[in-house]
Amino acid sequence: MASSWWPLIRLLPKKTNLTYVKFAGFAAFVSIALCVASLVSIFTGGLRENPIEVYQQAEGSPVARFGAIMEHGFNLGIDFRGGTSMLIEAPNPIDQEALRALGNSAQEGDVEVQGTTCRPANAPPYCAILNFETSPDQSATVEEIRRGLPTVAEGARITSVDAVSAKVSEELFSGGLMALGLAMLLMMIYIWFRFEWQFGVGAMLGLLHDVILTLGIFSFFRIEFTLTIIAAILTIIGYGINDTVVVFDRLRENLRKYKKMPLGQLIDLSLNETLSRTIITGCTAVFALIGLLFLGGEALSGFAIAMLFGIICGTYSSLYVAAPVILLWGVRRGREGGEARAAPQPAR
Amino acid sequence: MLQVARWRIILVAVVTAMGIAFAFPNFVPERLRNSIPDFLPSQGINLGLDLRGGSQLLLEVDIVSLRAQQLDNVADQMAGALRDADPQIRFTGRGVVGDTARIRLIDPTQMERARTALRAIAVSPTGGTDPIYAYTESADGLIEARINEQHMRALSRQAAQQSIEIIRRRIDPTGTSEVSIVRQGDQRIVVQAPGVSDPEQLKERIGQTALMTFHLVREVSPEEAAGGILPPGTMVVGPYGTIGQGSEVVERRARLTGENLVRASVNTDPQTSEFVMSFQLDRQGALTFCRITREYTNQRFAILLDNQVLTAPRINEPICGGQGQISGNFTAQSASELALMLNAGALPAPLTVIDERTVDASLGQDSIESGARASAVAGLVTFVFMILAYGVFGIFACLALIVNFTLIIGAMSMIGAALTLPGIAGLILTIAMAVDANVLIYERMREEAATGRSPALSIDAGFNRAMITIFDANLTTILAAMILFQFGAGPVRGFAWTLSIGVITSVFTAVLVTQILVAWWFRIARPKTMPI
Numbered sequence: 001m002a003s004s005w006w007p008l009i010r011l012l013p014k015k016t017n018l019t020y021v022k023f024a025g026f027a028a029f030v031s032i033a034l035c036v037a038s039l040v041s042i043f044t045g046g047l048r049e050n051p052i053e054v055y056q057q058a059e060g061s062p063v064a065r066f067g068a069i070m071e072h073g074f075n076l077g078i079d080f081r082g083g084t085s086m087l088i089e090a091p092n093p094i095d096q097e098a099l100r101a102l103g104n105s106a107q108e109g110d111v112e113v114q115g116t117t118c119r120p121a122n123a124p125p126y127c128a129i130l131n132f133e134t135s136p137d138q139s140a141t142v143e144e145i146r147r148g149l150p151t152v153a154e155g156a157r158i159t160s161v162d163a164v165s166a167k168v169s170e171e172l173f174s175g176g177l178m179a180l181g182l183a184m185l186l187m188m189i190y191i192w193f194r195f196e197w198q199f200g201v202g203a204m205l206g207l208l209h210d211v212i213l214t215l216g217i218f219s220f221f222r223i224e225f226t227l228t229i230i231a232a233i234l235t236i237i238g239y240g241i242n243d244t245v246v247v248f249d250r251l252r253e254n255l256r257k258y259k260k261m262p263l264g265q266l267i268d269l270s271l272n273e274t275l276s277r278t279i280i281t282g283c284t285a286v287f288a289l290i291g292l293l294f295l296g297g298e299a300l301s302g303f304a305i306a307m308l309f310g311i312i313c314g315t316y317s318s319l320y321v322a323a324p325v326i327l328l329w330g331v332r333r334g335r336e337g338g339e340a341r342a343a344p345q346p347a348r
Numbered sequence: 349m350l351q352v353a354r355w356r357i358i359l360v361a362v363v364t365a366m367g368i369a370f371a372f373p374n375f376v377p378e379r380l381r382n383s384i385p386d387f388l389p390s391q392g393i394n395l396g397l398d399l400r401g402g403s404q405l406l407l408e409v410d411i412v413s414l415r416a417q418q419l420d421n422v423a424d425q426m427a428g429a430l431r432d433a434d435p436q437i438r439f440t441g442r443g444v445v446g447d448t449a450r451i452r453l454i455d456p457t458q459m460e461r462a463r464t465a466l467r468a469i470a471v472s473p474t475g476g477t478d479p480i481y482a483y484t485e486s487a488d489g490l491i492e493a494r495i496n497e498q499h500m501r502a503l504s505r506q507a508a509q510q511s512i513e514i515i516r517r518r519i520d521p522t523g524t525s526e527v528s529i530v531r532q533g534d535q536r537i538v539v540q541a542p543g544v545s546d547p548e549q550l551k552e553r554i555g556q557t558a559l560m561t562f563h564l565v566r567e568v569s570p571e572e573a574a575g576g577i578l579p580p581g582t583m584v585v586g587p588y589g590t591i592g593q594g595s596e597v598v599e600r601r602a603r604l605t606g607e608n609l610v611r612a613s614v615n616t617d618p619q620t621s622e623f624v625m626s627f628q629l630d631r632q633g634a635l636t637f638c639r640i641t642r643e644y645t646n647q648r649f650a651i652l653l654d655n656q657v658l659t660a661p662r663i664n665e666p667i668c669g670g671q672g673q674i675s676g677n678f679t680a681q682s683a684s685e686l687a688l689m690l691n692a693g694a695l696p697a698p699l700t701v702i703d704e705r706t707v708d709a710s711l712g713q714d715s716i717e718s719g720a721r722a723s724a725v726a727g728l729v730t731f732v733f734m735i736l737a738y739g740v741f742g743i744f745a746c747l748a749l750i751v752n753f754t755l756i757i758g759a760m761s762m763i764g765a766a767l768t769l770p771g772i773a774g775l776i777l778t779i780a781m782a783v784d785a786n787v788l789i790y791e792r793m794r795e796e797a798a799t800g801r802s803p804a805l806s807i808d809a810g811f812n813r814a815m816i817t818i819f820d821a822n823l824t825t826i827l828a829a830m831i832l833f834q835f836g837a838g839p840v841r842g843f844a845w846t847l848s849i850g851v852i853t854s855v856f857t858a859v860l861v862t863q864i865l866v867a868w869w870f871r872i873a874r875p876k877t878m879p880i
Contacts, residue, residue, distance in 0.1 A: 006739060007735075007736065007737055007738050007739030007740075007741070007742060007879070007880055008736050009737045009738055009739075009794070010880070014794065014795075014798045015798070087711075119715075138701065138704065139547075139548060139704075142548070143548055146546075158706075158708075159708035159710065159711050160705075160707045160708055160711055161547075161704065161705065161706040162704070162705050162706075163701075163703065163704040164702075164703050164704075165703060167408075167702055168406065168702050168703045175835050176835065178835070179831050179832070179834070179835035182831055183831045186831065187824055187828075190823070190824060190827060194820060227840050228769075228770045228843075231774075231843045231844075232773075234828050235828065235843075235847065237828055238824060238825040238828035238829070239781070239825075241821075241824040241825075242784070242821040242824060242825060245817065245820045245821045246788065246817055246821055249816060249817040249820060250817075273795065274791075276794070277784075277787050277788055277791040280737060280783075280787045280791075281781075281783070281784045281787050283733065284729075284730050284733055284734070284780045284787075285777070285781060287726075287729045287730070288726035288730055288776055288777070288779060288780035289726075289776075289777075289780070291722055291726040292722045292726060292773065292776050295718060295722040296722035296772075296773070296776075297714065297715065297722075299715055299718075299769055300718070300719070300722070300769065300770075300772075300773050303770065303773050304773070307773075307777065
């Protein structure tokens, strides 16, 4: 290899001596503060609503009322909110008031109209979104709007319709939350099974941290929360655990290798040893997602934001949450090291 | 040292070749796919509705009316059982109240016998141990029956399953369009119609009532029928789909309706070995049918579905057993199709649309294009980054990535799993994450080299030591994907597919492909120090 700067990896020091554990207290403070802020944002709909009022206004059992608070916490997409959303494109500017009037005449519920950018780029230049509650005779409503459309905007046509009944949206919402919970539980059990329970708790807290912060971002900035976002968060969980496992794996190895080293120092050593991998993998993922964010079009931007933020969070949390949590309880050391079965010592 | 077992090389070669073969059709224009030789796969990736444009409907069996129908049925069965008891048990007040079917014994002292008679009709037809109806008795002779919830679920599942066939027949009578109709859970049906941008027509056809009726045929010459000269009380009906054979002039009045049909099945006539249709009528239907066939022997009667002729056989002899045979121009397929329709002529229960999504094809095309653009950029960025970071080893990682991409595309085409917009996002993510395994291996090599080992030893140890970590790290991603499957609706499921396929192929390529490449390079270059 001719030049000294290429490959770039040579620029990364082979051995780093960063002290993570020293900052663990500070990091914990920051993490807890951010989590609390996220939760506050979720419960107040991004500081826009009073959860007590929402609770009092909601109907049904306490659980259902609590669910209402959660629903107010996010800018829920049609998947979770239920309702009908129509995308309309037209060659001439669309009179939004006339469109609203058409929506009102077709059904009784509230109508929401907003202008939007068109896809694809060569489509007619004017687009609008028409949202309303899904009525019982939903197809008749859509048909009525389709018929009335030429009077509102000539040459207009409907390019997409999403109509989700309240029943389905509730199922999707509870199903989504359940999937998130189940995923975290499974991960914890897996880590517990492969490592020790302290590792499982650490991984779980790290994941919880990532998920809460990501949800907080979505709640605070009112980014539309859709089914795809649930998929993104599940992937974040997957990525976060992936990162954590790499660190834990090294920690387990070092636990066996250096039997006398204090745990704090051991954690620092393991984090330092895996640092270059953390940086490189993190960078590739972030670069790819930035590409997705700017070139993937509007449909995937929410997904890209969630993933981008989640991956940064996940990297941070495996360094500063998951590993230091182990310090809280310590690990059983000695004869068998970090693993239940007697593994052979690595030849050194 | 650094010997790669021959079986590994063969495995990689075979898998890669298969990947290329299965992925290949995707890069061939649609019109040329037919010219791919038969022994090679010619199926491209199955695009999800959000990418190709089309409509999706989620239908739900209306449990309330299904239960009402069924309770009515139970009341009938109870009455029948009491009537059939020997000696007859007299009753009154048969009916349905709320979620119970009830009947009142005129003489409450006969309760014991009634119980025995009613127990027989509550036996599970599928061999289950629990009775399908639960009875409650009152001292004044009132018997109430409730349908066991498990049985209700089974009925609903059955109704959904039957509805699928009926819906298919209604929206895709020729079987040529790519409509997919599948059951989801106990009471739902997903209908996906690619390319349909207005689902109204679809919904209309699904919602139409298929009524099966038996009419007498009036023999009118075709000229007269065409001229509109018809006997009073008759009408002209056209053939049903591809099964009906021609128009007929029939009486307007239906002599018998599908409600009286119990079952239709396909048999072969033992003498002519032709396919025939057997049918079984209920008690009421049998009586009516017996009367009609006696009265109109040697005439023809027509079986109509939605006022279109399915078949119009001749009555050869009076049919009084409630069983009959329809012979005709049947093939095995047309006979079984007919049986299917006769058995499931009308939707067993009303269906409601609970979720409807339509995407215009232009919107889908736009999604494909932006997805492809984003993937290309993500891939390129990763390539550049890996080569900059790891030099020659980075090139190996890129080659592994190309194989990985081919394998993912190949596997998706082979399985026929739908690629959705979130699926494309999953693909991009997989590209980025796939290099993680490479990074883990390379970093391990660097560490080993730093302790003063020779390049050969470092490389070997790098692969071996990193394996455990790679395994642990990727298994967790698979777990996450599994949950997505369980939970996932259409697009998310597409994401789960690409994610899980991607994880498997990336481990395969990062470990095996890279190992082979590094081993070859090592044999040729014989490096004194590690290049990374």
